[in-house]
Amino acid sequence: xxxxxxxxxxxxxxxxxxxxxxxxxxxxxxxxxxxxxxxxxxxxxxxxxxxxxxxxxxxxxxxxxxxxxxxxxxxxxxxxxxxxxxxxxxxxxxxxxxxxxxxxxxxxxxxxxxxxxxxxxxxxxxxxxxxxxxxxxxxxxxxxxxxxxxxxxxxxxxxxxxxxxxxxxxxxxxxxxxxxxxxxxxxxxxxxxxxxxxxxxxxxxxxxxxxxxxxxxxxxxxxxxxxxxxxxxxxxxxxxxxxxxxxxxxxxxxxxxxxxxxxxxxxxxxxxxxxxxxxxxxxxxxxxxxxxxxxxxxxxxxxxxxxxxxxxxxxxxxxxxxxxxxxxxxxxxxxxx
Numbered sequence: 001x002x003x004x005x006x007x008x009x010x011x012x013x014x015x016x017x018x019x020x021x022x023x024x025x026x027x028x029x030x031x032x033x034x035x036x037x038x039x040x041x042x043x044x045x046x047x048x049x050x051x052x053x054x055x056x057x058x059x060x061x062x063x064x065x066x067x068x069x070x071x072x073x074x075x076x077x078x079x080x081x082x083x084x085x086x087x088x089x090x091x092x093x094x095x096x097x098x099x100x101x102x103x104x105x106x107x108x109x110x111x112x113x114x115x116x117x118x119x120x121x122x123x124x125x126x127x128x129x130x131x132x133x134x135x136x137x138x139x140x141x142x143x144x145x146x147x148x149x150x151x152x153x154x155x156x157x158x159x160x161x162x163x164x165x166x167x168x169x170x171x172x173x174x175x176x177x178x179x180x181x182x183x184x185x186x187x188x189x190x191x192x193x194x195x196x197x198x199x200x201x202x203x204x205x206x207x208x209x210x211x212x213x214x215x216x217x218x219x220x221x222x223x224x225x226x227x228x229x230x231x232x233x234x235x236x237x238x239x240x241x242x243x244x245x246x247x248x249x250x251x252x253x254x255x256x257x258x259x260x261x262x263x264x265x266x267x268x269x270x271x272x273x274x275x276x277x278x279x280x281x282x283x284x285x286x287x288x289x290x291x292x293x294x295x296x297x298x299x300x301x302x303x304x305x306x307x308x309x310x311x312x313x314x315x316x317x318x319x320x321x322x323x324x325x326x327x328x329x330x331x332x333x334x335x336x337x
Contacts, residue, residue, distance in 0.1 A: 050099050053108045062156045064149025066142070071121040071153050072098050076112045079162055086116040086167035086332060088325070089154060089183075091176030093198070093312055094132040098122035101173070104303050104310040105321045114325060117163060121153055135178030136205035136214070147179065147186050154190070169231075169328040171195035173303055173312065174244065178204075181233075181252065188229040193331040195234040195324045198244050198301050201252035217245030223254040230259050233291045234327040236320050238299025246295060253293040257283040262290035275305070276317045288334075292327065294318075 050057050050072065058073040079085065088111070092101035098120035102108060111118045123131045127146070137143040158165050169192050172180035177199020184194035185202050203221035204214035213219035233256040237249030257264065262283035271277040276298045283291035296304050296317050304320040306313030 049103070051103050051106065051108050053112060055108065055112055058161075060153070060156065060160075062149065062153035064152035065145035066127065066149040067124065069121055069124060069149050069153060070098070071119055071157075072102065073157055073161060074102070074108045074111055074118040074120075075161065076108075076115055076117075079115075079117075081162060083162045084164040084167075085162055086169070086328070087119060087154070087157060087163045088116055088328065089119045089121065089150070089168065089170040089180075091121060091133060091150075091170065091172030091179050092123070092131070093172070093174030093176050094128075094130045095311060096131060096173075100311060101176075101303075104306040104313040106307055107321050107325075110321050110325050114329070116167075116325075117157070117161060119153070119157055121150055132175040133172075133179035135175055135182050135200070136211045137207060138182075138202075139206040143179075143182060144186065147183050150179070150183060151187060151190070167192060167332055169193040169195070169331075171234075171324050172197070172199060174198045174301065178202075184231050184233070185228075188231055191231045193232050193234070193328045195236070195327060196249075196252060197236040197303060197320055198238065198241055199252070200244060200248045201255050203255070204248065204251070214248070215244045217247035220247060220251040221255055223251055223258060225255055225258050227261055228259045230256060232260075232289060232327070232331050234294070234324060235291065236294045236296065236304060236323065238296050238301065238304070238314075238317070240298055241301045243301035249293060249295065253281070253283060253291050256291045260290040261285045262288075270318075272318055274316075275319075276314075278318055289330070294323070 055077045056075040060073055061068055061070045090107055092098055102120050107118050123133055128134055134142050134146050157163055170180045170183050177196035180194050181196055181201050184191050200214050201221040205211045210219055235249045235253050237246050262285040265282045267279050267281045269279050276296050279295045281293045282289055299314055299317045302312045302314040304317030308315045
């Protein structure tokens with residue numbers, strides 16, 4: 001006569017082990033699902049995560065010929081309504097958001113120390129799926145419409161916040177650098193200084209079809225330009241930039257110098273600590289510094305001295321954020337003398 005296995009101690013032990021294993025599998029699956037969900041939420045939220053700095057991050061938006069553009073404005077702590085502070089406009093590159101660029105550049109820290117406002121406009125993905133500013137689209141006037149929309153955002157900040165209208169500067173990376181240069185040439189009287197890093201000067205391309213040739217240095221912007229009003233220019237470019245050729249940096253400096261009637265001085269090499277070395281060339285008209293060209297050894301297509309772990313950011317380079325503000329501050333001092 002066969003034994004009943006179901007009720008045996010061995011069978012009951014097997015059942016208990018099976019149930020315990022099932023519970024472990026379920027818990028493990030739940031943890032894995034939770035971790036996957038957390039990673040998804042982080043990936044979605046990360047482009048909009050702002051630096052955790054004392055001060056205020058103010059969300060804003062402005063409407064212009066190119067439509068609506070959002071921005072983040074950083075106001076350092078302790079600003080009084082009666083004050084009028086300089087404003088630095090920071091334009092991100094392709095594949096970045098305003099918040100990502102803010103984290104990479106850490107310009108809010110410089111602003112807290114030096115007391116100025118920083119605006120980080122953000123490109124609308126409907127206007128460019130890669131998040132690039134359309135600096136090149138001058139043939140169909142799309143670039144001009146975007147520039148006018150950014151000026152609307154600047155005007156709004158000047159109206160609503162304690163901005164010194166005579167102390168506004170603009171800087172950008174990559175496509176943001178191209179747009180910064182376009183703003184400065186389209187509205188030269190509105191800016192005291194402009195800084196480009198890893199970008200193309202106006203005239204390098206006139207449509208989307210020509211951007212690749214311009215970026216690779218096969219279609220350089222014109223350097224023989226008529227004299228014109230332009231704010232002083234700081235150009236920073238990596239010697240190992242394989243996205244935008246360093247030839248563009250030299251062309252931008254030469255174009256700006258021609259417009260301002262400036263001549264180059266002797267190049268000098270600077271090394272600060274263990275950071276990448278840089279070669280600096282100043283272009284002057286008399287005693288006035290019109291252009292500073294900075295080529296950083298070993299730097300690729302990234303913000304020099306930027307935060308580690310951020311896209312298009314190289315912490316080994318000299319601190320571009322500090323360099324930009326020193327350049328702007330020197331110009332403000334010259335204007336106010």
